[in-house]
Amino acid sequence: MSVTVKNNSITPVLEEPPLITGNQTFASITEKISSITETKPGKGWALGFSIAAFLALILFGSIGFLFWEGVGIWGLNNPVSWGWAIVNFVFWVGIGHAGTLISAILFIFRQRWRTSINRFAEAMTIFAVICALIFPGIHVGRVWVAYFMFPIPNQMEMWPNFRSPLLWDVFAVGTYFSVSLMFWYTGLIPDLATLRDRAKSMLRKRVFGILSLGWRGGNKQWKHYELAYLLLAGLSTPLVLSVHSVVSTDFATSVIPGWHTTIFPPYFVAGAIFSGFAMVLTLAIIARKIFGLEHIITINHFEKMNKIMLLTGMMVGYAYGMEFFIAWYSGNDYETFTFLNRAFGPYAWAYWTMITCNVFIPQLFWFKKIRRSIPAMFVITIFINIGMWFERFVIVVSSLSRDFLPSSWDYYAPTIFDISLLVGSFGLFFTLFLLFIRYLPMIAMSEVKGVMPQADPHYYEKHD
């Protein structure tokens, strides 16, 4: 007889609280999540969708006018040649990073709590990157020659300049979007099969039948599927770190004081994860409440996310401090001036908004009560979303508006079209997101089932 260790005899302190609460069964998970996509949504959804779609139309209208009239409709001026469009681009790319971190890095680290939020966060990544890609696309001015950015053989025998960080961006963000989409779809296949098998109407049967590609859930399929998932996670992991690093080189490889620093890549990555988690949490709190997913997305999930925000928020705070230190320590007059100008110049209001939202307010997460209070964390995540937009505004605009020559200094102010594009991009984001939660399973059912205690064959040895 071999030695048996009773699980109950181990100190309960080491035991993790259950990931899914409320005595769920496999069937109850399927029912809970699939039924959201099968029933008519409430009036709240319709109202939200109408508003979001209206704002998205404003985005498309503004883009149309931009193409007609040119980038002169924005508030750009002589020193500030990158305005809100680039701010929005960096903001939206950053938002996406939390999704990839949750789906890829937490998967590699076997953080099983991720299963409740990963689908959701990956969808957010894809929609955020769509919003992000619009901005540099329309910022080029002559959109009809935007294909110059891609290495397409052409009659001019012209090739892109691979030494330019702006071109690195095209590849980094383009790859990021494509890989995120493939990863998301791979994860969706078993759940699309669930919707296919539950479908009542012919249309749903056809659509989900085609999308699920005839998935049968056989172990001979799972074997390849799981390895593909692992490989995609492994390939996405460096993307979390590389994409925003490449975005930061748009700035860091230039000679503008305030941009030309080596801290930018890690600083941008930390900021991206920080802002992305804030956005995931904002959306998850609302969706959880509306669709009654309290047992699947538990307060423990939120607390873990809050801890990640506390950590990355402090990394960002450290980067703000270190930028100042290096500006002084380098003895470079231009650098020193730029940073003093940020904190006390004409954009001081933006700088202190950023510091307050990103550095001071997240410190509240040191308190367990606040980490576990939904209203408190909801408000804090909104502040972080605002703060992180302002961070990009401070970096882009305050550095450009006062560079080497005082005679070229100018103050940048947005026009109505800058505002309409930003607001419109939120409209597009929420339109896509609302469509997603209406028509696709917003929680990865097969993955959640896989982390339930009943999924482990050993579970039945003890309980039978």
Added chain:
Amino acid sequence: MSNERIEGILAEFKNPAELLKAAEKMRDAGYKDYDCHSPFPIHGMDKAMGEKRSILGWMVGPVAFVMVIFGFLFEGWTSTIAYPLVISGKPLFSYQAYGAVAFAIMVLTSALTALVGMLALNKLPRFHHPVFYSDRFAKVSDDGFFVSVEAGDKQFDREKTKAFLESIGGTHIEELIAND
């Protein structure tokens, strides 16, 4: 009907543990053309079924290796031979600048290989399969655990296989009959 023919047998099991035990017995009985269907991957099932590790890694790895070199050389070729352009006095072959794009090309092509390779190894998309003749099989993506044996298997015998599946704990044993 004259065209009626049996394409396989399907048996249902109660839970992941029973499915795992059934898989071991199927393996020991010498079945090859069978599969264990579940709503999620079950830990230890590959071993129970006697399945080898997926070869997908051997498809993605070489693609990654070749494409990162291709990306690097392609960038070098465009900027030195195809379209040499001096910008801020930088050397034409600035290999330091090629890393980001070569990396992106590698990741993009490898991810594509992982997805397409997985589908190819699983022979998907395949919309028509004997297991779909069964109505009960719809449970597989909810909370059903099934073993399917295909008629092409060497061990397959309409009555013996059914009896065997029953003896290892299978319920709702069903013949998968094609009607065409």
